[in-house]
Amino acid sequence: xxxxxxxxxxxxxxxxxxxxxxxKDLADLYNVKVVALHQAVKRNMSRFxxxxxxxxxxxxxxVFVSLxxxxxxxxxxxxxxxxxxxxxxxxxxxxxxxxILQSRQAVDMSIQNVRTFMILRSHGWLQ
Numbered sequence: 686x687x688x689x690x691x692x693x694x695x696x697x698x699x700x701x702x703x704x705x706x707x708x709k710d711l712a713d714l715y716n717v718k719v720v721a722l723h724q725a726v727k728r729n730m731s732r733f734x735x736x737x738x739x740x741x742x743x744x745x746x747x748v749f750v751s752l753x754x755x756x757x758x759x760x761x762x763x764x765x766x767x768x769x770x771x772x773x774x775x776x777x778x779x780x781x782x783x784x785i786l787q788s789r790q791a792v793d794m795s796i797q798n799v800r801t802f803m804i805l806r807s808h809g810w811l812q
Contacts, residue, residue: 737778
C-alpha cells in the first residue's frame with residue numbers, strides 16, 4: 686500500500702493550479718498504451734468535462750518533452766517526443782478513465798488511486 690501511494694504521489698503534477706497526472710503516467714499505471722488511452726478518451730469525450738481532464742498546451746507539452754529527455758539516460762530524444770503528454774487528468778478524471786479502459790489493471794489502479802487520494806488529503810498533502 687505504501688509503495689502504491691508513493692508511486693501515485695510521485696507522478697502527480699501541479700498544472701494550472703490543479704493536481705493532475707499526465708496521460709503517459711496513467712497509461713503506465715493502467716498498463717495500457719498511450720495510443721489506446723487517447724483512443725478511449727476520444728470515444729468518450731462527454732465523460733471528461735474540464736474538471737476531469739484538460740488538453741495540455743503546446744508550451745506545457747514542451748515542458749514534458751524537456752523533462753522526459755532529461756530523465757531518459759540512454760534513449761533517443763525522438764522516442765521521448767513520441768511519448769509526450771497530451772492530456773492531464775484530475776483525480777476525478779483518473780477514476781473516469783479507469784472505468785472506460787475496462788481492464789482489470791485499470792480497475793485495480795482506480796481503487797488504489799481513490800484510496801491514495803483519501804490518504805493524501807487526510808494528511809494535508811492534497812487540497
